[in-house]
Amino acid sequence: MNLEALKFPIGKFQFDPDVSNEQVQQWINTIASFPEKIEAITKPLSTEQLNWRYRPEGWSIKQVIHHLADSHMNALIRIKLALTENAPVIRPYEESLWAQLNDGLNNDIGASVKIIDGVHEKWAFLLNHLIDQDWNKMYFHPQHQRLFSVKEGLGIYDWHCNHHFAHIQQALDTQGSFGSTE
DSSP states (O other), X not given: OOHHHHHOTTOOOOOOTTOOHHHHHHHHHHHHHHHHHHHHHHTTOOHXXXXXXXXXXXXXXXXXXXXXXXXXXXXXXXXXXXXXXXXXXXXXXXXXXXXXXTTTTOSOOHXXXXXXXXXXXXXXXXXXXXXXXXXXXXXXXXXXXXXXXXXXXXXXXXXXXXXXXXXXXXXXXXXXXXXXOO
């Protein structure tokens, strides 16, 4: 498998602005069900397995879990800012540096799994109660130098859930052959 396929096992995100309401509901369902998938795949893992990388020079499973908690907290805040302000500028962060902080390297993923569970419950509730005009509200991302709609943001995080779940599965399937963070 080539490095690009290891980095993007489900491909890169592509947004269709004419996305159907059914597709949006599927994305909301991903947000709602993701914590169960994360808990099911990580609960039986040993510390050794949590430290397996999903690709050479990539993050370990534990770093992916800690990243998901960090990223999805930020995503919920970005959506709430877009819903309550006029095209706010969101604050990007250096996710690769966050993954190297001591909480990103912690072998105990319990707190991050709890964060994912709570954030996703709150996020899904919010999304299920939006009105039509809310989906087109925008936020500005300075790294990309463009506006994103709430709808596109949801699509991105549906992809993000599946993308990183595939990374976890990839690390497990390769049984640590890409190395470990321990």
